[in-house]
Every structure is written in C-alpha cells, then in structure tokens.
Amino acid sequence: MIRVPLRPLARVIAARNQGIDPDVVDAERRAAACRLRRAEETRRAQRRLWLLSAVFVMGFGAVAGKMAVISASDVPQQEQSATADPLRAHRADIVDVNGELLATNIVTSALYVETRRMVDPEGVAIGLANIFPDLEAEALMTLFARPGNFHWIQSQVSPEQLQAVHDLGQPGVFYGPRETRVYPQGRRLGHILGGSRFEREAARAAETAGTAGVELMFNERLGDPERIDEPLRLSIDLRAQNAMRDVLAQQMERFDAIGATGILMRADNGEIVSMVSLPDFDPNDRPAPRGPDADQLFSRASQGVYELGSTFKTLTVAQSLELGLVNPETMIDTRGPLQWGRFRIRDFHNYGPELSVTEVMEHSSNIGTARIALDIGIERHQEFLRELGFFDPVEVELPESRSARPLLPPRWSDLSTMTISYGHGLAATPLHLASAYATVANGGLRVTPTLLADAAMPTEADRVISERTSGMVNRMLRAVVSDGTAGFADVEGYEVGGKTGTADKPSQGGYAEDRVIATFAAVFPASDPEYVLVVTLDEPEDRSGPVVRRTAGWTAAPTAGMIIRRVAPVLGLRPQSRQSDPEIPGMALAGGRG
Structure with a gap:
C-alpha cells in the first residue's frame, strides 16, 4: 500500500474559503518548486562548466606556452656563450x-x-x-x-x-x-x-x-x-703563390734543407704578392699546437728571427751613399784580417788591398763593409736601421708576427756596428728584410708590408733615402748578379739585381761550422724595380760537385732565379733585350761567400 503524503490543512481551508480548488493551488506550488529546483540546477551546472572551461584553458595555455618556449630556444649547447649575443653562423669569403x-x-x-x-x-x-x-x-x-x-x-x-x-x-x-x-x-x-x-x-x-x-x-x-x-x-696572387711554393718545395728537397721561405712583394707599396713558408700545413686540418706536427704551424717568413748575412751589406752601403761618405767608385781598404780587440773580421777570399764600393758589393767583402760602417758610426747606423723597421715587429696583418721582435745586441758597440753591417749580430725576419729592400729599391720611400689589396702608396713623409741613392744601389745590386756572387740568380730578359747572404747558425754560444741560413734578396727589373723577392733556405747543402757547397750563391740565388722565371710572366712583366748587360762570367760565384 502506497501512502500519499497529506497536504497541509491550513492551505486547503484557505483555498476553499477563497473559492479555489485546493488541487490547483497544490499543483501551482509544486510547479513553482520545480522551477526553483531547475534554476538552481542550471546555475550549478553553469558554475561547473565555467570551472571546467577555466581548467581546460589553463591546461592548454600551459602546453602552448611550453611549446612556444621550446620552439624559440636552442637545444642545450655544448658551449655556453658568456654573452647574450646571437650566433653568427655565416662568414664572409x-x-x-x-x-x-x-x-x-x-x-x-x-x-x-x-x-x-x-x-x-x-x-x-x-x-x-x-x-x-x-x-x-x-x-x-x-x-x-x-x-x-x-x-x-x-x-x-x-x-x-x-x-x-x-x-x-x-x-x-x-x-x-x-x-x-x-x-x-x-x-x-x-x-x-x-x-x-x-x-x-x-x-x-x-x-x-x-x-x-x-x-x-x-x-x-x-x-x-x-x-x-x-x-x-687579399694582395696575394694565387698563381704566383702556387709557382713559388712548387719551386721552394723542389729546391728544399734538392738541397736537403730543413726549411724554406719565399716572400714576393710589390716594391712601391709593400703589398705581399706571395709568401710561402715550408714546412706548411693544411688549414682544413690544422695541427694541434703541441702535437707531433706543431712545427708546421711556425711561419719562417713572419715569425722566424734569423741573422740574414751579407744581405745587410746593401743597407750599409745605401746609408753611406746617402750620407755622402762614399760613392760607387770610392776605394775601400780591404786588407785583412781586420783586427778589433781580440776579434778578427775576415773575408771568404783575399780580394787584395782595396776594392771600390761597387766591388765590395760584388765580392761581398766583410772587411770593406765593416770599414764603411765604422765611418757611419754607431748612432747613425742605429737610427737608419730603426727607420727601416729593424727595431720593432713587422706591422703586417698576421697576429703571430707581433711576437717576432728583432734580436738586437744588448750593448751596441763599434764591433756590433761592424758585424751588423754584414748581417751578424742582429736577427730579424725575412719579412723585415723584404720591407727594407723595397724601401731602398723603390726610390727611398719606406713601405709597410700588407696582405690587403689596394694598399695606400707611401708619401714624401716616408722618405728614408733619396731617389739618387736608390738608383745607385739598384745598379750595384744588378752588378752583383751580372758580375758578382749571384750569377745563378740571373734570368734572361728580367734584369735581376740582388744580394746573397750566408750566415752561420748560432750553436752553443758560438756558431756552427756546417749549418747556415742562406738568403738571397732580389729586385727586378733592377733599372726600375717593381718587385722584391727574398728567398731563405735553412741548412741547405749542394752536393752536386766534389765538395759540399752551402753558400747562398749556390743555393738561395738559383732558387730565386727559378722563382722569377716562373712568376714574372704571371705578373705581366715582359722580358727585355739584354744587349746592354755584360756577359755573366761562368765562375762568378767563386768570388765570395755572400
């Protein structure tokens, strides 16, 4: 049996007194209560829906934010930069x-x-x-x-x-x-x-x-x-670079040398057309600084500091000519040995009691050059070499060269002036020498070596010697090749001038007797030099004859001649007639050690 709840009696009586059917009143009451319940349930559902929507929005927002952070950031790096600079992935050629x-x-x-x-x-x-x-x-x-x-x-x-x-x-x-x-x-x-x-x-x-x-x-x-x-x-000409390296590698093997250097420079503004140092390395696979091939990283051209021998005689003679102390025909006492305290200065051969300044250059007389330097004096000699750049590292666009400071005597005496005049007692890089020869040969304006194309030309503010002195020196350099110690450097049609230099290598507080640095510094064409070439071989030995020959005249000079023969046509130099040049004696190299 189902029990039906009773309706409130007071409401029934009140409805009847008003003439209203109690059932209708009760139905309206139930309808109103139902509407209130539905409204409350609707509000509750809306609140739940908004809350659920907020949760979904927050969740998807967090996911989207994380995805944005990931897409905008790099995967963790092996090396973190100390700065916030962006990576520069590209690099100019x-x-x-x-x-x-x-x-x-x-x-x-x-x-x-x-x-x-x-x-x-x-x-x-x-x-x-x-x-x-x-x-x-x-x-x-x-x-x-x-x-x-x-x-x-x-x-x-x-x-x-x-x-x-x-x-x-x-x-x-x-x-x-x-x-x-x-x-x-x-x-x-x-x-x-x-x-x-x-x-x-x-x-x-x-x-x-x-x-x-x-x-x-x-x-x-x-x-x-x-x-x-x-x-x-860059100022480098790849064609000349390839030719020079090929020749140096060939000659280095021929003379069993431990190293070789070549620098080809424009005489007028110091642009380096070619610069080679052997042994070398492949920058695609650069050796470790302390590995077994670390010696390949050393550039003999811009970092190697050497005594460069008789190539310095050109600079000594140029200063003496500029000061008016001598002219090319001035006779110099070459009797020897030249005694200075307990030291003796000798020549490679006995050249007789006297030679002209030109002959001092041709035969590479140490005694004659030392006497010329004594007349110049210590202070003037130092100042001239300072003007030519031998007191400081070369200012070239190679960071490694900044540490290649020339080695100067701790106490510069008269003896220092004499020995430095023929290339002993002061050590510098081949790049120093190339720069000095360009200055002396181009009319007397100091140049600064550069690896950048379109370098500025020197001005009168850079003058070191006069054009007249420069011309006399160039003629002497030509005579050294045509009649002196550098006959093997001659190249038909290109009027090569230059000076040989053979320096014993330092060894245990003295000098080695069988190890030398052989250098040849050339200018061409000598009548109006456009290029300077410096070639250096480390410990070369020519064993083609009955005796071992190490001097620059037999090693560096012919190497330079081979290089000029290869690069001159590449550089656009046309060979000239040699009708005015005297015939080169067959045994010109026997005159001096150079």
Whole structure:
C-alpha cells in the first residue's frame, strides 16, 4: 500500500474559503518548486562548466606556452656563450687579388645525441664507431654515461656518413645544420689564412672564429652580418703563390734543407704578392699546437728571427751613399784580417788591398763593409736601421708576427756596428728584410708590408733615402748578379739585381761550422724595380760537385732565379733585350761567400 503524503490543512481551508480548488493551488506550488529546483540546477551546472572551461584553458595555455618556449630556444649547447649575443653562423669569403676563392663556407651537418631518448645506447655506440673511424664504442658508452642529456658526437659529418647514421634507425641520435669553413687551396696558404674553428655551438647553428693568420686578424670583419656578402680581398696572387711554393718545395728537397721561405712583394707599396713558408700545413686540418706536427704551424717568413748575412751589406752601403761618405767608385781598404780587440773580421777570399764600393758589393767583402760602417758610426747606423723597421715587429696583418721582435745586441758597440753591417749580430725576419729592400729599391720611400689589396702608396713623409741613392744601389745590386756572387740568380730578359747572404747558425754560444741560413734578396727589373723577392733556405747543402757547397750563391740565388722565371710572366712583366748587360762570367760565384 502506497501512502500519499497529506497536504497541509491550513492551505486547503484557505483555498476553499477563497473559492479555489485546493488541487490547483497544490499543483501551482509544486510547479513553482520545480522551477526553483531547475534554476538552481542550471546555475550549478553553469558554475561547473565555467570551472571546467577555466581548467581546460589553463591546461592548454600551459602546453602552448611550453611549446612556444621550446620552439624559440636552442637545444642545450655544448658551449655556453658568456654573452647574450646571437650566433653568427655565416662568414664572409676570402679571395685573392684576382677574385680567386681562398676561404668560404659550405653547408654540412653536426651530430649529437640525447641520451634520455635512447632505447639501445650500446647499439648506438657500436653503430657510430663503425661509421666514424676516429670513434670507439667504449669511449662513446663512457660519454653516454656522463651527467646531462645532450652530448656532441661530431662537428662535421659528410652526406655519406649522415645517411649511414640514418640507416642505423636508432632513436636519440640527431643532427643539426652547419656552415663549415673550408680552404680550397689547402696547404698553399696555410700560414697566411691561419685557420678557424667552431667557437660557439648550438644544435641548429655554430659560430666560426679565426684561430690564426688573416682569419684571426679580421675575425670581426669576416663575421659582420652587414658585410657577409663582401669578400675580403687579399694582395696575394694565387698563381704566383702556387709557382713559388712548387719551386721552394723542389729546391728544399734538392738541397736537403730543413726549411724554406719565399716572400714576393710589390716594391712601391709593400703589398705581399706571395709568401710561402715550408714546412706548411693544411688549414682544413690544422695541427694541434703541441702535437707531433706543431712545427708546421711556425711561419719562417713572419715569425722566424734569423741573422740574414751579407744581405745587410746593401743597407750599409745605401746609408753611406746617402750620407755622402762614399760613392760607387770610392776605394775601400780591404786588407785583412781586420783586427778589433781580440776579434778578427775576415773575408771568404783575399780580394787584395782595396776594392771600390761597387766591388765590395760584388765580392761581398766583410772587411770593406765593416770599414764603411765604422765611418757611419754607431748612432747613425742605429737610427737608419730603426727607420727601416729593424727595431720593432713587422706591422703586417698576421697576429703571430707581433711576437717576432728583432734580436738586437744588448750593448751596441763599434764591433756590433761592424758585424751588423754584414748581417751578424742582429736577427730579424725575412719579412723585415723584404720591407727594407723595397724601401731602398723603390726610390727611398719606406713601405709597410700588407696582405690587403689596394694598399695606400707611401708619401714624401716616408722618405728614408733619396731617389739618387736608390738608383745607385739598384745598379750595384744588378752588378752583383751580372758580375758578382749571384750569377745563378740571373734570368734572361728580367734584369735581376740582388744580394746573397750566408750566415752561420748560432750553436752553443758560438756558431756552427756546417749549418747556415742562406738568403738571397732580389729586385727586378733592377733599372726600375717593381718587385722584391727574398728567398731563405735553412741548412741547405749542394752536393752536386766534389765538395759540399752551402753558400747562398749556390743555393738561395738559383732558387730565386727559378722563382722569377716562373712568376714574372704571371705578373705581366715582359722580358727585355739584354744587349746592354755584360756577359755573366761562368765562375762568378767563386768570388765570395755572400
């Protein structure tokens, strides 16, 4: 039996008194109560819906925010920059004076792993070790076990290697794009360009920075985003560079020398057309500074400090001519040996009681040059060499050269002046010598060596000697080749002038008897020099005859002649008639040691 709840009696009586059916009143009451319940339920549902919407909005907002942060940030880097600067992934090209490419970028890939995403670390290690010969599986496993999720594997990966990595099918192995610096000429410009490396790396880019040479000197210029499309143009002529390196390598092997240097410079403004130092290195695979091939990084041209022998006689004679102390025909006492305290200065041969200044140059007389230097005096001699740049490092665009300071005598005496006058007692780089010869040969205006094309010309403010003195010196240099110790440097049609220099190498507080630095400093054409060439061979030995010959006349001079024969046509110099030149004696080299 279902019990029906009773209606309130008071409401029934009140309805009847008003003549209203109590059932209608009760139905209206129930309808009103139902509406109130529905309204409350609607409000409750709306509140729940708004709350749920807010939760969904907050959740999806957090996810979207995290995705935005991830997309706008790099994968953790191996190297964090100390600054907030963006990575400069691009770098300007370097070209030679004719626009030939010397350094550029190519797109490659870098390989890295995220260990948290790996499924089979051991399989990854074995697979990568099989692809990259320089990697070992055990070393990779040790790397994967280190703290952190992100680890670099290879900075540069070839397309073939990248495909092999893809074929592994291993999760957790990733690659990022790179612009890798490459040097198409390889070893031929190693000491000039220097090389580069990745300085800052991220997963999607890496910033390249120079490590030495022109790359380091012009690091900011090459990485400037506003000048990326503007190549850095050097004064180097790649054709001359290739020719010089080929000749030096050939002659270095022929004379069993331990090193060789060649510098070709424009005489008028000091632009370096070619500069070679052997042994050299490939900047694409730069040796470690302390590795077994570290000696290849040393540039004999701009860093090597040597006594350069009788090539200094040209500078001594030039100063004496400028001061009016001598002229080319002045007779100089060459009786020897020249005694100075307990020291004796000798000549390679006995040249008789006296020689003219020109003959002192031709026969390379130490005694004659020492007497000329004594008349100049210590202070004037020092000042002249200072003007020519022998007291400071060479100001060339190579950071390494800044440490190559000439070695000067601790106490500059009369004896120092005499020995330095013929190239002993002061050590400098071959680049110092090339600059000095360009100054003396170009009419007397000091030049500063440069590796940049379109260098400024010197002005009268740079004058060191007069044009008249320069002309006399050039004629003497020509005589040294046509009649003196440098006959093997003569090249038909190119009027070569120059001076030989053979310096014993220092050894245990003295000088070695069988090891020399052989140097030849040349100008051509001698009547109006356009180029200066300095060639240096370290410990050369000519064993083609019955006795071993080490002097520059037999080693450096013929090497210079071979270089001029190769590069002069490349530089646009046309051979001239030699009708006015005297015949070169067959045994001209026997005159002196040089």
